[in-house]
Amino acid sequence: MPIGTQGSVKAVEQRELEGIDARIILANTYHLYLRPGLEVLEKAGGLHRFMGWRNAILADSGGYQVFSLSDLRSITEDGVTFHSHIDGSKHQFTPESVVNAGRIMGPDIMMVLDECLDYPADRERALFSVDMTSRWAERSREEFAKTAARYGHEQYLFGIVQGSVYGDLRERSAERLVELDFDGYAIGGLSVGEPLEEMYRMTDVVNAILPEGKPRYLMGVGTPENLLESVERGVDLFDCVLPTRNGRNGQAFSRNGRLTLRNAVYKTDFTPIDPECSCYACRNFTRAYIRHLIQAKEVLALQLVSLHNLTFYLWLMEETRKAIREGTFAAWKSETFARLGRRGNRDVNDSATAPTSTTGRRTTCTVQ
Amino acid sequence: MPIGTQGSVKAVEQRELEGIDARIILANTYHLYLRPGLEVLEKAGGLHRFMGWRNAILADSGGYQVFSLSDLRSITEDGVTFHSHIDGSKHQFTPESVVNAGRIMGPDIMMVLDECLDYPADRERALFSVDMTSRWAERSREEFAKTAARYGHEQYLFGIVQGSVYGDLRERSAERLVELDFDGYAIGGLSVGEPLEEMYRMTDVVNAILPEGKPRYLMGVGTPENLLESVERGVDLFDCVLPTRNGRNGQAFSRNGRLTLRNAVYKTDFTPIDPECSCYACRNFTRAYIRHLIQAKEVLALQLVSLHNLTFYLWLMEETRKAIREGTFAAWKSETFARLGRRGNRDVNDSATAPTSTTGRRTTCTVQ
Numbered sequence: 001m002p003i004g005t006q007g008s009v010k011a012v013e014q015r016e017l018e019g020i021d022a023r024i025i026l027a028n029t030y031h032l033y034l035r036p037g038l039e040v041l042e043k044a045g046g047l048h049r050f051m052g053w054r055n056a057i058l059a060d061s062g063g064y065q066v067f068s069l070s071d072l073r074s075i076t077e078d079g080v081t082f083h084s085h086i087d088g089s090k091h092q093f094t095p096e097s098v099v100n101a102g103r104i105m106g107p108d109i110m111m112v113l114d115e116c117l118d119y120p121a122d123r124e125r126a127l128f129s130v131d132m133t134s135r136w137a138e139r140s141r142e143e144f145a146k147t148a149a150r151y152g153h154e155q156y157l158f159g160i161v162q163g164s165v166y167g168d169l170r171e172r173s174a175e176r177l178v179e180l181d182f183d184g185y186a187i188g189g190l191s192v193g194e195p196l197e198e199m200y201r202m203t204d205v206v207n208a209i210l211p212e213g214k215p216r217y218l219m220g221v222g223t224p225e226n227l228l229e230s231v232e233r234g235v236d237l238f239d240c241v242l243p244t245r246n247g248r249n250g251q252a253f254s255r256n257g258r259l260t261l262r263n264a265v266y267k268t269d270f271t272p273i274d275p276e277c278s279c280y281a282c283r284n285f286t287r288a289y290i291r292h293l294i295q296a297k298e299v300l301a302l303q304l305v306s307l308h309n310l311t312f313y314l315w316l317m318e319e320t321r322k323a324i325r326e327g328t329f330a331a332w333k334s335e336t337f338a339r340l341g342r343r344g345n346r347d348v349n350d351s352a353t354a355p356t357s358t359t360g361r362r363t364t365c366t367v368q
Numbered sequence: 369m370p371i372g373t374q375g376s377v378k379a380v381e382q383r384e385l386e387g388i389d390a391r392i393i394l395a396n397t398y399h400l401y402l403r404p405g406l407e408v409l410e411k412a413g414g415l416h417r418f419m420g421w422r423n424a425i426l427a428d429s430g431g432y433q434v435f436s437l438s439d440l441r442s443i444t445e446d447g448v449t450f451h452s453h454i455d456g457s458k459h460q461f462t463p464e465s466v467v468n469a470g471r472i473m474g475p476d477i478m479m480v481l482d483e484c485l486d487y488p489a490d491r492e493r494a495l496f497s498v499d500m501t502s503r504w505a506e507r508s509r510e511e512f513a514k515t516a517a518r519y520g521h522e523q524y525l526f527g528i529v530q531g532s533v534y535g536d537l538r539e540r541s542a543e544r545l546v547e548l549d550f551d552g553y554a555i556g557g558l559s560v561g562e563p564l565e566e567m568y569r570m571t572d573v574v575n576a577i578l579p580e581g582k583p584r585y586l587m588g589v590g591t592p593e594n595l596l597e598s599v600e601r602g603v604d605l606f607d608c609v610l611p612t613r614n615g616r617n618g619q620a621f622s623r624n625g626r627l628t629l630r631n632a633v634y635k636t637d638f639t640p641i642d643p644e645c646s647c648y649a650c651r652n653f654t655r656a657y658i659r660h661l662i663q664a665k666e667v668l669a670l671q672l673v674s675l676h677n678l679t680f681y682l683w684l685m686e687e688t689r690k691a692i693r694e695g696t697f698a699a700w701k702s703e704t705f706a707r708l709g710r711r712g713n714r715d716v717n718d719s720a721t722a723p724t725s726t727t728g729r730r731t732t733c734t735v736q
Contacts, residue, residue, distance in 0.1 A: 007660065011667040015648065036635070036660040043636045044656060052652045267404070268411050280383065284420045288412060292375065292404040299379040302667055 001026040001058060001239040002310050006035070007051040010244050011302040012310065014052050020279065020311045021318075023055050024108070026239040029101055030062030030069070034084050034091075038104045046106030046151045058239070059107035061098050063114040063160075064188070064219070075115065077132065095139040099147065099157070106151045111186060112140035114160040119193040126164040133162045134176040141180050156183035158217060164189060165198045167205045174209040184215035187235070191220040200229060207234040224253065224316055224340055228333045231320055243313045247306030250294040254312065257341050257348045259287065261305065266291040279311035280304070369394040369426060369607040370678050374403070375419040378612050379670040380678065382420050388647065388679045389686075391423050392476070394607040397469055398430030398437070402452050402459075406472045414474030414519045426607070427475035429466050431482045431528075432556070432587070443483065445500065463507040467515065467525070474519045479554060480508035482528040487561040494532040501530045502544040509548050524551035526585060532557060533566045535573045542577040552583035555603070559588040568597060575602040592621065592684055592708050596701045599688055611681045615674030618662040622680065625709050625716045627655065629673065634659040647679035648672070 002009045002017065004025040009017055017025065027047060036050075044050035047057060063080075066073055070082035079094030095113045102110030114133045117126060137159045149155040159177035163169030177185060187206050190199045203218060210216050217237035218230050227238055243253065252259040254274035259266070261273070272282035273290065281290070281304035293301035316336075323332035370377045370385060372393040377385055385393065395415060404418075412418035415425060431448075434441055438450035447462030463481045470478030482501045485494060505527045517523040527545035531537030545553060555574050558567045571586060578584050585605035586598050595606055611621065620627040622642035627634070629641070640650040641658065649658070649672035661669035684704075691700035 006664040006666060007657070008664075008666040008668040011671075013648070013668065013671060014652065031664075035664060036656070040636055040656060040660070044638060044654070050654075050657055050660075052657070268408055270412060280381070284382065286412070286418075288404070288408060289375070289418055289420070292408070292418075296374040296376075296399075296403060298374060298376045299667060299670055300376040300381065303379075303381060303671070 001237065002313075003239055003241050003244060004051070004053075004057075006031045007047060009306075009310070011248060011299070011306045012244070016280070016307055017053075017310070018055065020307070020314055022310065022314060025053065025055070025057055027057050027059050027105075027107060028062060028065060029059050029098060029105065029110075030065035030093075032059075032105060033062065033101055034086055038101055041106075042104045046104070048106060048151070056109070057107040058109040058158075058217075058237075059102055059105055059111065060219075060239075061111040061113045061160075062093060063098075063111075064116045066093060067116050067118075077135070079113070079136075080115075095136040096143040099140050099143040102155065102157075103147050103150055106149070106153075107155070108153065109156045109158055109184065110144075111158050112137045112160055112182075114162055114188055116189050116192070117162070117164055119164065121164040123164075123166055123169075126162075126166055126169055130163050130169050130173045133160070134173060134180075137177055137180055137182075141182070158182055158184040158186050158215075160186040160188040160219070161206050161210075162189045163202070165194050165202060167201070170202050170205045171209060174206045178209060178211060182214070184217060184237075185210045186217040186219050188219045190218065191222060191226075196226075199226075200233060203230055203233045203235065210234075224313075225337065227313075227316065228320065228336060231324075232329070232333065240313075243309035244306045247309040248302045250290075250301060250305060251309075252290075252305050252312075253309050254348060255339055257339075259348050261287060261291050261301075262294050263291075273305075273308050274312065277308065277311060277315070279308045281308040282311075369605065370681075371607055371609050371612060372419070372421075372425075374399045375415060377674075377678070379616060379667070379674045380612070384648070384675055385421075385678070386423065388675070388682055390678065390682060393421065393423070393425055395425050395427050395473075395475060396430060396433060397427050397466060397473065397478075398433035398461075400427075400473060401430065401469055402454055406469055409474075410472045414472070416474060416519070424477070425475040426477040426526075426585075426605075427470055427473055427479065428587075428607075429479040429481045429528075430461060431466075431479075432484045434461060435484050435486075445503070447481065447504075448483075463504040464511040467508050467511040470523065470525075471515050471518055474517070474521075475523070476521065477524045477526055477552065478512075479526050480505045480528055480550075482530055482556055484557050484560070485530070485532055487532065489532040491532075491534055491537075494530075494534055494537055498531050498537050498541045501528070502541060502548075505545055505548055505550075509550070526550055526552040526554050526583075528554045528556040528587070529574050529578075530557045531570070533562050533570060535569070538570050538573045539577060542574045546577060546579060550582070552585060552605075553578045554585040554587050556587045558586065559590060559594075564594075567594075568601060571598055571601045571603065578602075592681075593705065595681075595684065596688065596704060599692075600697070600701065608681075611677035612674045615677040616670045618658075618669060618673060619677075620658075620673050620680075621677050622716060624707055627716050629655060629659050629669075630662050631659075641673075641676050642680065645676065645679060645683070647676050649676040650679075 002022050002025045005028045066080050066082050069085045073082040081092045098113040113136050115129045144157045159182040161173045163173045215236045218235045221238050250261045252273045255276050266287040269287040274282055323329040370390050370393045373396045434448050434450050437453045441450040449460045451458055466481040481504050483497045512525045527550040529541045531541045583604045586603045589606050618629045620641045623644050634655040637655040642650055691697040
């Protein structure tokens with residue numbers, strides 16, 4: 001899912017997203033609740049109409065943002081009280097209020113309110129948090145059952161598994177959520193600084209419990225490598241700022257690795273970012289031109305590289321689906337790693353292969 | 369002509385410009401000579417190929433930018449020496465070097481190097497400047513005749529009339545340029561702070577001399593009112609940053625006046641910027657959504673309002689051409705002023721008519 005935090009995928013037009021077959025984007029309840037606010041979204045007839053977006057929207061609950069962006073938050077069994085990062089105003093989110101915000105905003109998929117712990121987290125703290133998140137999930141489920149979608153399309157509610165890097169707490173969380181019978185399940189609280197192998201280990205633990213017939217969503221992940229490794233572990237859905245954020249910084253993904261387009265090596269490189277890519281940027285513009293746009297601080301640089309990177313990510317997932325259908329996923333994955341470098345982070349101009357060890361390194365992608 | 373100073377019309381894609389039938393854009397020799405530089409543009413096969421633009425380009429000589437942007441310039445009969453506003457490096461432009469830069473960049477129309485005086489300018493200084501600019505024009509004409517277009521398409525050279533606000537100097541300048549027989553003629557050194565009626569008076573003086581069968585280009589102008597008043601005085605071609613610069617500041621033009629989209633009055637206004645406009649922004653998005661994008665500092669705001677404003681300006685000129693062909697220009701002009709407010713600057717939400725006097729006010733549009 002491309003990230004449309006505030007009701008826009010940064011620097012990319014809605015018709016361009018449709019053009020690259022983006023069928024679902026992520027929006028953020030915390031951000032949209034604060035600005036433009038639920039009153040505006042309600043009068044607009046929901047977020048789809050407000051932002052002119054015909055395909056699907058998943059709205060994150062805002063739990064992660066309350067814990068990462070807002071000041072002076074206080075958490076009780078009831079919910080979380082916080083001060084807006086925009087104007088300092090005081091607000092409360094409860095499991096019920098977040099479901100009701102989802103009814104007003106009208107995303108196709110809404111996430112329950114959860115508590116997202118920092119890494120590392122004390123085991124006792126994590127145990128308490130998991131159980132409270134489960135009680136919040138139950139309250140969310142009840143509120144969801146008592147309320148109705150407003151805009152003539154179905155809405156779905158996903159639970160969020162927590163438990164830090166404690167396997168037994170992850171199991172406890174997943175089991176309780178499965179009992180509550182959500183439409184889909186997210187794996188939250190990862191990609192927050194833990195070693196990569198812990199992320200994969202927790203994903204394995206949780207996916208052994210989550211039902212195969214419902215979508216599994218690994219939140220805030222990740223690099224091309226993270227995606228393929230997680231797909232292999234049974235994950236269906238991802239969101240990540242990397243394609244758009246790196247795009248705005250002039251970093252492009254390609255089938256042969258990463259390009260830092262600001263670099264002087266591209267000054268007279270009149271080839272496309274990725275000769276195999278079918279996006280507007282690659283069909284019409286050269287690395288040299290895009291480097292110039294970056295140097296000259298032209299907005300078009302953000303537009304072109306963001307669009308290209310999203311095209312690359314959607315291509316990666318399309319090819320992944322194809323390989324799964326054809327039963328060739330394992331081979332496709334190794335071949336892709338060989339071309340991209342693991343993590344997709346080998347620079348196209350590096351002669352040596354990038355180091356493959358990621359132990360102890362923080363993944364660079366978190367929910368915006 | 370939309371402004372593409374550095375080889376990109378800010379926040380608007382080339383395919384979008386084609387989509388709104390922008391047949392010619394302006395680029396700037398001073399900016400492109402400094403960055404990416406002539407070597408890159410030459411290797412790219414010219415500016416059209418570098419920026420992926422199939423329609424026409426007019427390249428301003430850079431004279432105006434040398435005088436407005438660069439530091440420590442010194443002017444001699446030979447040309448002008450200046451320091452780059454980017455890195456302080458020292459450069460010289462001569463009439464010949466600017467023509468040769470035009471041969472390398474390959475715009476369809478190139479402008480001669482001229483001296484653009486500030487307002488007000490002393491008469492003696494202006495007389496000297498006009499004569500030097502005419503001598504530079506002659507040298508440009510000779511260099512142009514001695515050199516050839518490189519990229520398989522014709523190139524045209526326009527002279528630039530100077531003379532500050534002195535009618536006799538403007539006549540002297542225009543007469544000399546007409547003797548030199550350029551492909552078209554620009555009226556430069558206006559829209560630099562002089563009263564608006566002086567601008568129109570000079571335009572009248574010059575257009576009485578310039579041949580009717582060749583294009584007349586009023587540089588750096590202007591508001592919708594400026595355009596229609598100048599068309600009435602015989603001008604054919606304009607360039608102006610207003611649609612894109614105001615677009616980036618969230619100011620939209622419309623058939624009913626100007627909208628400051630940041631204003632709270634648009635918070636729940638779910639109508640398009642201009643209900644009669646056919647642009648992508650007006651067909652798909654509301655004032656409320658665009659206001660939200662501006663508040664949230666989303667890049668999409670720049671994209672949508674810039675695209676809309678360019679669509680508005682091109683519509684204004686298309687309607688103007690139609691009215692001229694049909695012999696109804698005078699009526700069309702009054703009707704349009706009645707709707708737009710003179711200067712096109714009445715806010716849509718003003719109940720009173722905006723003041724029509726512009727005496728002593730600086731026009732807000734100059735070449736970027």
